[in-house]
Amino acid sequence: MYIITWKYEIVPELRQEFEHEYGAQGSWAGLFSQSPAYLGSQLFKNDRESILYLLIDRWQSKAAYEEFLASHxxxxxxxSGNFEKLYEQEEKMGAFTYVA
Known part of the structure; x- marks a missing residue:
């Protein structure tokens, strides 16, 4: 398994839209679901800072993720450009390959 982690500082007034678009049933999941190698996304809200979110996208492999990005x-x-209005800051925290 391969995961990509993202940190977001959202625009508070647009919380509901952000949670929808970046959540498990949102537009990003819809796009990624076109690939059988996509295993889902998980969106988490920080307990202390309500404007901070962590997003984890799961893929079967790094190669599958990169192939999907290249073709889409x-x-x-x-x-990405359309949804920039939903957050103040986006940071790719890292990408990780599962180790058994």
Missing amino acids: SQVYENM
Whole structure:
């Protein structure tokens, strides 16, 4: 398994929209679901800082994730631009491969 982790500082007034679009049933999950190698996304809200979120995207492998991005780069970039209004800051925290 391969995961990509993201940290977001959201715009408080747009919390509901952010949670929808970045949640398990949102637009990103819809896009990624086009790949059978996509294993799902999990969105977490920080207990102390209610504007901070952690997003974990799960894939079967790094190669599958990179292949999907390469073949869907234009759609990915367009969606990313459309949703920038929902957060003040986005940080890719890292990518990790499962070790048994």
